[in-house]
Amino acid sequence: MTVIEVQHLTKRYKDTLALDDVSVSFEKDTIYGLLGRNGAGKTTLMSILTAQNFGTSGSARVFGEDPYENARVLSRICFVRESQRYPEDALPAHAFRMASLFFPNWDQAFAEELIADFELPLKTRIKKLSRGQLSAVGVIIGLASRAEIIFFDEPYLGLDAVARQLFYDRLLADYAEHPRTIILSSHLIDEVANLIERVVVIDGGRIVLDDETDAVRSRAATIVGDQAAVDLFVTGREVIHRENLGRVASVTVLGDLTADDRAALQASDLDVAPVSLQQLVVRLTQHAARGAAKGDLR
Template structure:
């Protein structure tokens, strides 16, 4: 294991709101992560602390083995692209890219020029007059062309249409293959990014509830459909995370892997088995909250920097 980020017992509190609750995890070198969770889960807060744009209440963060706060050696090796990025009123995309070229030592101008053309970005228009999609393109171009050793994408591509998002995904994979680095991709479009990400890091109400490879995550749960009574007998003792029923027919999603013999027995009982998509799994897992965490998450949206 070769972590480039180490987080230990990280806590962030905004007055009465607990945004991060004693969080610990590692981020490995040259890996694409899906940093996933509901609005208010604490994703943006965590990334802001990792990039030294926010301070923790307690706990420790090490990036490349060092504290990133006011550490130019570390900060020049990271790029944080966020949807709510602010620019001076008179700034144009050309100004934003010129500044990025000065800050990021691995900046690739040729790649930036290619992306500007692909996204059809007007360079001379002030950023405040750009459409939401054009503004998203500015962030995506900086994130890709910086070729930073660690790049955080905090949903900067939400304004892009489906074609532009596919350009981003294709370009990210192609450039990652040629220039490996660590990428943290925060997204609500889980099904769209599921084929990009190698590891899944899920945060819910300020706590990490999943940290594993995408393949292992996909195998965590199974959906079974059929006679409700037969399903209940077959799944006795298993952890059910979602249940729907219509008359005597039920659809139940449960955690845990099935052995071949168990699958055969369920099929023989007339029950249909289906895999659970990554998005379905995460939706079901993050629906399971304690009342205390529900109250905390509801208050998150009132605090700046905790709304994602």
């Protein structure tokens, strides 16, 4: 079941094109990774879907409706972002109390478990919290809201590695018991790779990849070996990255490798290296940027 449907969405800020004819959908009870570089359009897309911004053209529907000033929609979604703002003198307890009043599925017992997990001081003003503690406030609200759609726009970047792993573990465990649609925007792609079920990559305001994570893992391979042999093998294939060191070449290509391909690689004494999700996203966005610079993508 589709819970978010975006059709030909464009957002322009004066001379900046933040979203360029974006069409994408998000399904019920799925964990998505919304990935891309800074300024790619991730936050703009999420802001429009949560009624904190407007598209210049196109449409964005959540639960089949326009989310703007729509209480039926907004009470069912939660948007947590790194730059979340709170009232000047608010305590974490105040933030959680306000969240409990807004989100109909709020789980206070779960919130209290998370407060203990993250060792969050409830009697310290939010403006006095460390960056990690502030991140914990947002993470707790997002998880305990039990909203049907939760957007995490990198609010966990302030957490240290141990606290981030705690967040990932609690998210997965709670998702298993209470499935919902979760959209994670992150630069820490390798860290979230095992969490996400579907990958959406946005670059330069355009969707450059939208596929199941398992399928994405097999979409590219890096061929390593003698330069002449590598060049012969990759002829006619889409090359997204290349490195040369003397007579040795390392070339990343898109496309599944068939049994015949692997036999040919073995016969040519060429090695095949897997491409991690982070490497693939980096290579794809670099490739898209080079194509745009040459006028290939416009």
